[in-house]
Amino acid sequence: MAISEKDVKHVAWLARLALDDAEVEKFAKQLDVILEHAGKIAELDTEDVQPTAHAIPLKNVLREDKVGRCLAPEVALANAPHQEDQAFVVPRIV
């Protein structure tokens, strides 16, 4: 097994997913298969290959420092379940 149940629980916590024990076991197996499959790449000799972050040959896509239009605040807040004083409201953080 390349991935332990502990790893699955950790990743689930990082993604704020609540998994029960059965799911943890199931996902551990599934993720293991995925990792094993991806692990095939590691068999290649990549000594002289540059790491690639992007598959498309583009670089330096930048914009000039110009101000454009913003959303009206009521539009920006339209999907907020809770709002107050034109601000998004979130439950207590700590």
Added chain:
Amino acid sequence: MEYESVIGLEIHVELDTESKMFCSCSTRFGEAPNTQTCPVCLGMPGSLPVPNKKAVEYVIRTGLAIFCDISLFSQFHRKNYFYPDMPKNYQISQYDIPLCIDGHVDLEMEEYATTIGVTRIHLEEDTGKLLHIGGAGRIAGADYSQVDFNRAGVPLMEIVSEPDIRTPEEAKAYAQKIRAILVSLGVSDCNMDQGSMRVDANISLRPVGREEFGVKAELKNLNSFRSLQRGLAYEIERQTKALQNGEAIVQETRHWDETKNTTSTLRTKEYAHDYRYFPDPDLVPMEFDQEWIEGLRAELPELPDERKERYMSDFGLPAHDANLLVETKATGDFFEAAVALYGGDAKTMSNWILGDLTYYLNAENVEIDDSEVKPAHLVEMVKLIDDGTISGKIAKEIFSEMFKTGKMPKAIVEEKGMTQISGEDEIAKIVDDVIAQNPDAVKEFHDGRERAFGFLVGQAMRLTKGRGNPQLINKLLKGKL
């Protein structure tokens, strides 16, 4: 056991661009909540960030100014975490290839000089602003929080120092120097009150002579240079006591409380420092050619160190004066405007600026740019001293009045009848009175007590309400005694 402190600073600076880092929303400060947002900075699905060219240039300019190597290839990463100040649940930042690495800043302390290394400068986006409701506005104990995303996506530059700083005074000097450089470069206003410059400090102690670092604490909420210095001084004391009592230092984030003068453990949502950085697939890499970088280097304005050299060589100022005058760009600008207007001895201008002006600015907590006293005020006043219209002592009163009201010195002199008394007959009469009224002091003087002379001069000044010409009083008193 003797301990030494090991301090490193992380300085976050909002760059002074018109628009945000990855979208065209305005960066203006102090607008109504959530009026400067768009699908990009709200993290709407399908929106595409495009980096602000000027922000990239500003970071490279900064790197050049503090002797960094500029990366010819650089890219943005996603730093993943859940916190309500970021709508995307990740912050676009830089990871393994920041724009600038390996720079340094030279510091001149009172007694010695030192160099602080700069590990890296990277570019990222600022987060939204949280307003905690209930719990006295602190995150711990709040009932809920309001989020304003106007600040989310504002270009943010992070300057990370090496752990080369050894004292709170060095930390303050380093942060001030960084600010002076950034303001000279025009890349940020570095306004600490408005949060456009924010300083976090990492601090640990180790026994003198040991190489390895101790366990560090990260200090936050250092909202002024004063807080930075005092917060660190407190932390050194706290950690020293703990170590002396055999207690272990816990690695944690601590909050500096300026009013209580203490630091306390900051309760934040437990951060797993597992940010899972990966290259942002929405943003393509940046590649710069050396020629373009050299172009930026050639365009660098005069920096504080160069300015200081110039003040010493062109104006003959001592290093101490020059250092203080270049501490902020505005002070140097004030000084140069005054010197140009005055045409006389630059040291006289420096004395007034570093003396009375600085005193009143600090006492009233006013920035030099907002001061009622402008170079024209100072120069007119010093000219009044030079031509004998007023004494140096009266000038100090006038200065105080100018600082309060912004009136020109000539107007104050006329209004209050503060002209110096330089008539020989008038002064002679006063000196006679002083001698007649103070027989004891006169006798002491004749017995060889020099101090008595000073007392008699003081009495004469008192009788003239400070308006007597001191040189004349001296001369006549000596003659008559």
